[in-house]
Amino acid sequence: MIRFENVTKRYPDGTTAVHDLSLEVAEGELVTLVGPSGCGKTTTMKMVNRLIEPSSGRILLDGEDISAVDPVELRRRIGYVIQQVGLFPHKTVLENTATVPYLLGWSKAERRERAAELLQLVGLDPARYGDRYPDQLSGGQRQRVGVARALAADPPVLLMDEPFGAVDPVVREHLQTEFLKLQSTLHKTVLFVTHDIEEAVRLGDRIAVYGDGRIEQFDPPAKVLGAPATPYVADFVGADRGLKRLSVTPIERGDLEAPPVVHLDDPLDKARARMRADGARWAVVLDDADELHGWLSAEAAGATGGDGAEGATAQDETAAPVTVADHARRMEAWLPLGAPLKQAFSSMLQHDAGWIAVLDEADRFVGVLTPSRLHEALRRSIDADERDVSRGEVELETVADA
Numbered sequence: 001m002i003r004f005e006n007v008t009k010r011y012p013d014g015t016t017a018v019h020d021l022s023l024e025v026a027e028g029e030l031v032t033l034v035g036p037s038g039c040g041k042t043t044t045m046k047m048v049n050r051l052i053e054p055s056s057g058r059i060l061l062d063g064e065d066i067s068a069v070d071p072v073e074l075r076r077r078i079g080y081v082i083q084q085v086g087l088f089p090h091k092t093v094l095e096n097t098a099t100v101p102y103l104l105g106w107s108k109a110e111r112r113e114r115a116a117e118l119l120q121l122v123g124l125d126p127a128r129y130g131d132r133y134p135d136q137l138s139g140g141q142r143q144r145v146g147v148a149r150a151l152a153a154d155p156p157v158l159l160m161d162e163p164f165g166a167v168d169p170v171v172r173e174h175l176q177t178e179f180l181k182l183q184s185t186l187h188k189t190v191l192f193v194t195h196d197i198e199e200a201v202r203l204g205d206r207i208a209v210y211g212d213g214r215i216e217q218f219d220p221p222a223k224v225l226g227a228p229a230t231p232y233v234a235d236f237v238g239a240d241r242g243l244k245r246l247s248v249t250p251i252e253r254g255d256l257e258a259p260p261v262v263h264l265d266d267p268l269d270k271a272r273a274r275m276r277a278d279g280a281r282w283a284v285v286l287d288d289a290d291e292l293h294g295w296l297s298a299e300a301a302g303a304t305g306g307d308g309a310e311g312a313t314a315q316d317e318t319a320a321p322v323t324v325a326d327h328a329r330r331m332e333a334w335l336p337l338g339a340p341l342k343q344a345f346s347s348m349l350q351h352d353a354g355w356i357a358v359l360d361e362a363d364r365f366v367g368v369l370t371p372s373r374l375h376e377a378l379r380r381s382i383d384a385d386e387r388d389v390s391r392g393e394v395e396l397e398t399v400a401d402a
């Protein structure tokens with residue numbers, strides 16, 4: 001969708017901001033350009049909407065060389081969001097949002113309707129905020145208006161230059177989450193500039209790591225974190241890249257452990273025998289709809305001592321048989337397959353649990369993730385990226401040796 005072919009930009013004073021750049025952003029893809037200040041990110045971006053002209057090379061938009069397209073017409077096809085939002089101070093939020101529809105000659109009613117719809121989309125109630133002026137909004141709200149304005153004419157391409165750079169970290173994370181949600185329905189082709197590697201990793205389908213006007217690595221986030229292509233990239237992503245990787249590595253079936261599974265209405269004797277046979281310290285308990293109920297410890301089941309019906313299971317011959325339900329504990333915490341490992345880790349800490357249950361799309365129990373399995377999953381995914389294979393193809397022995 002956006003294709004750079006050997007693009008170089010040299011400024012009149014001799015500064016070469018971009019060297020021989022070739023890069024392609026696929027339709028519907030979000031590519032983050034990340035790198036330190038002055039490495040040429042903004043120059044790259046501004047060449048796409050012809051605010052800056054390349055010195056050599058060409059840029060194609062949907063197969064068309066943009067140097068042949070009238071810049072004004074070009075910019076209507078490209079939404080542009082910048083850090084200093086650039087809202088018109090004397091225009092209301094609704095008017096600001098409707099800037100492009102106004103330029104396109106839409107009627108007043110159409111403009112207002114579209115602007116209200118967009119404000120709603122970015123989480124601002126048009127009835128409450130529509131008639132305010134920009135200085136009556138918080139920084140985060142202004143950024144939202146900036147995004148709404150860029151989307152107004154429904155352009156296929158969005159250029160975003162540090163759009164969330166001017167707000168505090170909490171608001172920033174919130175805006176990122178909302179933007180990801182929006183993007184998952186809009187599927188715009190997005191080039192997103194940031195100097196923050198966390199943001200690049202969180203948002204990008206792929207990340208282009210810039211070093212002094214050149215791309216050092218262009219890969220999906222997990223690969224940039226797991227297998228930095230150069231010492232420069234390794235240094236840029238930071239020593240804690242293993243930790244950052246947790247947020248982009250999903251839980252897969254192959255990561256899970258399979259503890260004994262018992263049902264609420266199973267006789268406790270049967271559960272005990274099962275746990276003994278497996279040498280398990282606990283079993284997962286499912287209800288009669290096969291949904292996760294919780295867990296049963298070997299101790300509570302009386303499976304830790306010698307043989308015989310000891311401890312919790314001692315029972316009167318005449319009483320109703322003791323079932324798993326009598327000794328099972330509830331376990332509320334679970335995660336779906338595909339959730340990031342970071343969420344599993346955080347959930348284990350939050351619930352002070354040594355494992356976390358994982359369910360499939362139909363809420364069926366598939367296995368549990370333990371801290372050691374989590375570590376293995378992380379090791380395996382790093383190994384897989386280094387060798388360019390899938391995680392399932394990495395032998396556990398490799399992990400143990402690592």
Ligand SMILES: Nc1ncnc2c1ncn2[C@@H]1O[C@H](COP(=O)(O)OP(=O)(O)OP(=O)(O)O)[C@@H](O)[C@H]1O
Nearest residue numbers: 011013015017036037038039040041042043044195
């Ligand atoms: N108009 C200009 N004339 C001369 N040099 C320029 C001009 N604009 C930018 N540069 C230089 O080009 C290089 C790249 O600048 P650019 O703004 O693209 O970097 P950046 O990665 O976006 O940085 P930042 O994150 O600080 O915005 C810098 O060395 C900058 O000083």
